[in-house]
Amino acid sequence: MNLLISIFGGMLLTALLYGAARFIKLSNFWAAVAAASLPSVAYLFYAVANWPGLDVVTLHVIAFPTVAVLLFQLYENKPGKAPHVHWVPKLLIAFFVVITVVLGGFVYVAGNGLPPALAEVLLPNARGKTLHTGFAGVIEHGEEAAKSIAQQRNLEARLAKLGWNIEVTGLESLSHERGSEVKVLLRQADGTGVSGQRLRFALTRPGQPAAEGQLMREVGNGDYRSHVALRAAGAWVAVISFNAAGKHIVLEHAVDHDSAAHAHSW
Template sequence: MQTMLLTLVGGAIAIVLVFLLLRLRGGDPKVGALAAAFPVVAAYTVWAATDWPGMDVYAMHLAVYFVTAYALAIIGLQQRKGRFRFHWGPALIVAFFGVVISVNAVFLTLANGGLGPEATAWLLPEPDSGAEVQSHFPGTVARDYQEKEELYNRYLERVEEQRERGWQVTQGFLDPPVAGQREAFQVKVTTRKGEPLDGATVSGKFLRPANKDLDVSFELQQVGPGLYRSDLRLPAPGRWDLAMTIERAGATHEVHARTRINDDS
């Protein structure tokens, strides 16, 4: 967020300085404002292309730069006419964009950094089982196939193939899972006829909806006919999502489920 603040304020200041230099040479203030804005926009576009910050951040920078140029053009025109005040129309436009930019800046700051601990405790309800509250958005999780139509169509095809294959899967912890403690997680896989499915590769992730940094990947080992098991430790209590795949001989079976981890207290 410090980088974003630097590029926003620094870019606006650069536009003002270039505009003032151009005004020393005279000329149309509108042309000077555009001439001052475009080099800054071009420089930021090149910089953003090397480390893309997202369309929302990029659009906010363009808005700040062009609103700054617009305000400078209006001021320059007023000075050329011997007046030093905004007409209410341009002033309203500048104020509108100022409010929009300020609100978006607040949203982006909260999404990336979250609220402070005191504000979080005051504004958000107390979580279950004493879990830590996260007020920022840490990023996306798995299962984002809906983003593109082609990927979604492939997903539907895999679902139909999976239904026709008829593998039966049951999974769960052998004992009630507790946060921070290793517990045996077991998966049983049988064919449509109820026969054990041996020689499969069983892997996946336990996904933490509130914080993807806590996600736990795993790969299970076969311990018996159709049985796959491994000891897993999930670091936080509360709800976890399970995304698991079972592969054998080119066939893939996907499982999505949900579980709850108990507090260690």
């Protein structure tokens, strides 16, 4: 589900539910409770089934009650007093609304990158170029990061020493709306297929640890297939893992389903 649609659509739904509750003569308090609870609980059920990340869930569970509290404060009528909202609740509500909008924008940019028109304005020498501004994750710049880079290079060197070549196709067809078949061809230097391997394929967000992934099925000599789909739009990393010569090989490739190449080789 698109982040902007789920947040602002849910905020609109909260306002509509509040209006409906007041229309059926619920008190101001219970109308606000119902308006905040129903969208929040519904989204939590959705999030459990399609986990978008704790940051995205936090934005939603803050946004919906904020709208309900705002409506509660605006339409609270006390006997003998004209409707009035103290400046402190106003300030708090404004603060949370601004935080929701700002953090929602950050999460959107993290997953989908800057809109091209905005990127051309903010980034130097960007006009007329293909831009990839999705967030690359949290990268450590210490000793552990150096070890990870060295390990990745060692894996690629070990694969080259074996004389194996891996070609992956189907990544360009991946989307969060429908699944696609990913094909991995594992070949020796002479072009013959490498069969009998237990290849696993996984998709993860940049900067996040990869899951174990699903076991790919071998349909031919060195031809491995798997049907996969992205859980959401944005930047992803394809992870292929298998054992070779007594070592565990893990290869990664960035995936952008809007601009993926036709085939990828290691």
